Amino acid sequence: MSQSEPERGESESPLQGVELRMAANPTQLSIVRAVAADIAMRQDFDLDSIEDLKLAVDEACSTLIALAAPDAVLSARFVVTDGVVQVATQVGSKRSSPPDRDSFGWRVLSALVDSVTTWVAPQAGDDEYVVHIDLVKRGLVDA
Numbered sequence: 001m002s003q004s005e006p007e008r009g010e011s012e013s014p015l016q017g018v019e020l021r022m023a024a025n026p027t028q029l030s031i032v033r034a035v036a037a038d039i040a041m042r043q044d045f046d047l048d049s050i051e052d053l054k055l056a057v058d059e060a061c062s063t064l065i066a067l068a069a070p071d072a073v074l075s076a077r078f079v080v081t082d083g084v085v086q087v088a089t090q091v092g093s094k095r096s097s098p099p100d101r102d103s104f105g106w107r108v109l110s111a112l113v114d115s116v117t118t119w120v121a122p123q124a125g126d127d128e129y130v131v132h133i134d135l136v137k138r139g140l141v142d143a
Contacts, residue, residue, distance in 0.1 A: 017079035017086075024068035024091050032061050032076050039078050039085055045139040053137045056112040057087055060133040063099045063109075064091040067131050087135040096120055096129050113137045 020035060022028040036057040040050040057076065064074055072092040079086045098118040099106060110116050115136040120129050 017077055019075065019077040021073050021075050024065045024072040024074040026065055028074065029058055029061055033058050035078065039080060043080060043083055043085060043139050049137065049139055052112040053085060056109055056135055056137065059105055059109045060089050060135060063105060064089055064131055064133060067091065067093045067095055067099065069094050069128060083139045085137045090130050090132045092123060093129050093131045094127065098131060099133065
């Protein structure tokens with residue numbers, strides 16, 4: 001076995017954070033908002049920053065749900081590093097274009113977080129794509 005291959009039982013990268021996978025359905029949004037709020041609270045975010053993260057995650061997931069293929073799975077992965085919450089969301093879609101960055105929803109999303117990026121990647125097999133929206137939210141730094 002070469003040195004670059006993981007040994008049996010080892011994963012290539014350790015699992016970090018929390019990942020949710022659910023039906024791409026608006027009824028599931030309350031779960032994602034609750035997880036976002038809990039993670040932000042555990043990082044001692046102030047109340048405004050907690051609410052901003054909840055709203056941003058809601059907007060990102062709502063945007064992806066609108067682009068989702070029938071029976072698609074919405075994924076949201078939360079990783080915390082040094083008080084910074086990174087949220088990576090994605091969904092399978094029939095569309096090859098990213099969300100409209102000139103929309104009102106995108107402007108709101110951009111105002112709520114420190115950074116937001118989106119891209120589309122082809123999915124192996126069918127004419128399907130994976131649409132991604134990634135967010136970064138920092139807590140307030142003590143002065």
